[in-house]
Amino acid sequence: MSIKEDVEHGVQEEQIREPLMPSEEKNLAVTNEDDGSANESSKGHPWMVYFCTFVAVCGSYEFGCCVGYSSPTQTAIRKDLDLSISEFSMFGSILTFGAMIGAITSGPIADFIGRKGAMRVYTAFCVAGWLAIYFAKGVLPLDIGRLLTGYGMGAFSYVVPVFIAEIAPKDLRGALTAINQLMICAGVSVSFIIGNVLTWRILALTGLVPCAVLLFGLFLIPESPRWLAKVGREKDFEVSLQKLRGKDVNISHEAAEIQDYIITLERLPKAKLLDLFEKRYMRSVIIGVGLMVCQQLGGINAICFYVSNIFETAGFSSTVGTITYALIQVVVTGFGVAVVDRIGRKPLLLVSGSGLVVGCVVVAISFYLKVHELALQAVSILAVTGILVFIACFSIGMGAVPWIVMSEIFPINIKGQAGSLATLVNWFGAWACSYTFNFLMDWSSYGTFILYAAINALAMVFIITVVPETKGKTLEQIQASINA
Template sequence: MAVSGNDVKEPLVAVEEGSKKLDVDEGGSPWMLYFCTFVAVCCSYEFGACVGYSSPIQSAIREDLNLSLSEYAVFGSVLTFGAMIGAITSGPIADFFGRKWTMRIATAFCVVGWLAIYWAQGAVALDIGRLSSGYGMGAFSYVVPVFIAEMAPKNLRGVLTAMNQLMICTGISVAFIIGTVLSWRTLAITGLVPCAVILLGLFFIPESPRWLAKIGRGKEFREALQELRGKDADISHEAAEIQDYIEMLDQLPKAKLLDLFRSRYRRSVTIGVGLMVCQQFGGINGVCFYVSYIFEEAGFSSSVGAVTYAIVQVIITAIGAVLIDRAGRKPLLLISGTGLLAGCLLVAISFFLKVHDWATTASPVLAVSGILLYIGSFSVGMGAVPWVVMSEIFPVNIKGVAGGFASLVNWFCSWLISYTFTYLMSWSSYGTFILYAATNLIGILFIMMVVPETKGRSLEQIQAAINRDNA
């Protein structure tokens, strides 16, 4: 049955006008909402532990297993390829089996990966373990923000979804710190701790209400929504809004990858995928993976710089999580993009002075200031907000396909930036950061012209607004 733009908009607009605002404390204490978020962000912590594992143990693992530099490079980079596979397959899995089972499957891959690394006696077992962990990490990158966004009320959705990025940063930082005192095999075992918490916690939390509504399990949908909002909360208006939207979506054919490029979904896909490209092409993974190298090249202590980098990242990400539902998504993205641009220019000036042997005492100061400004700016907005917006912007009927595609684009761009960084630096150290600055400037323009503000709107209201824009 064909559905016109007006047919799509009418029931949603009517619900929006007739409903009252749902506050988290309305009628009950939704402790289950926070417990669900805790279990979900343990997946994010596991994500960070996978990313941070390879950095502190490089020398020890190469010495113990007699690995060449190229073998270790494969071990480090194969994580990204596993993440690409996880990203593209997690959407359909989440749509078919549900959000909770997708997290279980991803966690199982991480468990297999850590055990393979722990028992490894050579490069092959290490690579298999890293590939398996990467798959779980890629699946987490999609399903965690989607699960949180679908269960959270609109007034808390931003801050709860932003906890995803905060826990990723925490996992990376903890792995980096404890990796300096633990053996590489013991560090692998510590990666199993969040896995155990996830697998146990998933037995006690409800499935995503919107997913339950989508597959026609109406009774379970209402029970899950009631549990998340508190036993005495009035869920009638929110449930009606979700049900009206799901009924409208039921009239649409099942989404396929090519459907993402139809005019109906083009704006949502442009926003979601565009933000992923802006996030990665601004140079974050080149800076993150090679921060010690950057500090060394600039003439600053790599160990002091890296520890400071990790601390700033966690603190500023926490501040961004608090601000996202107050300041809004778009203002944080614009502030973040401006800081990224300024940070890249400071580092570029530092390397330019170093190359020409000018102001040698100022060069390290500029480099450190630029890198800290860069990571602080990334952490306050560009790190978390694209994932928040991605979890909000896609309609439920294409969320699996579109979210998986956006995550795949993110991981491919991540690999491309990390792979080309050393080549760019050998071409021109200051030219590399001028290039990143130009990319961040383009990102600022994209955010200003294309990205909408989603703060304070339900997922159904966001779709109604996009449909009006498409009409």
């Protein structure tokens, strides 16, 4: 029996087992008028949902601070601590190893102690990491601090979009989840900019600010109602959902839909890692993992980590190029947040993928001209244009949308395991892309970007043939249709 059939069967069983009283029938009749519009959570003022999102995306901003820290501090740290280039390279790259560990453990921890409890744990790791970096007198505490912040960053990359998706009404879910990527970009950009005027130790302390806001805010927001329903805390579930939707909103329809879906999933055996590869879950796993592969292997981290070097190689000012890069990234990501629930996930991914192919081809042409000493006056213009097209198109779709879809498609009984797997693949792809970039550039500068263009073209084929549109559907509807 499919999950969708199980849900329908569970609803029928509940109706047979507990006949409605006359007053309840009257309420149900009122509820069902106008296609149930009275029960739509979007009818209430979602101020608490907005506030919860603001608190959660402090973790995303922290993510950006971690990513953006190493670029503006490289010269100062190497000078103050007398580090070799290989020692600093270890310091920079160990972040992704910490993120992989965070990805593996984030799902089970978030399922065991809740989304809020998990965010507290990950914040503690980031605080410890920044303090270790601040007080570091040598390479070992520096690397330990970077590893700890990497762990927190990798775990935040899973739990923040999942928490937002689980609390948001369906008509706001895409935009609110996309704010995750916007805040990551903001964290990176701010670190790039203020890192030019602050010492590397003080810059480490600025990473504590989003941690403090997050820890304080978690005391003021409710837990994910879907997680509460999953662990059987029915009273807390109803209180949380009512608080999120507004005290005057009728939540009975949404609450019943969530509970019926949870009941159906509880009849299934508890998910293990190998269960993700069963036929009923295979499509959602392929979609989630596949989008993460498309996101990372298309070249984003190679360009992000080495953008200054790319501009210098092309003969353009790295300072001007990097600042322009940072500003475009934030502005375009903000635009994507505004339109994702209007245009839809799939169209944004396809527009983004098309732009990534074009950007890579333009950069490849630039390096081809330089290598063969043709039209040298056009080399820097083409390189800058291609890089800016690439980051703009990545920011509008491929940056945020895979995380949105990942947070939507997994049934709650496998969300921890499947989310951890997808996040692990994402961070492994980030490491592979950034690690191989310099080797590829030594092989062929223009060939490297032709390779990225080909990967992005294949990603578009994957999106067209495999990825569904999830705009305007509840999480339960999405999961039932995918895993039917």
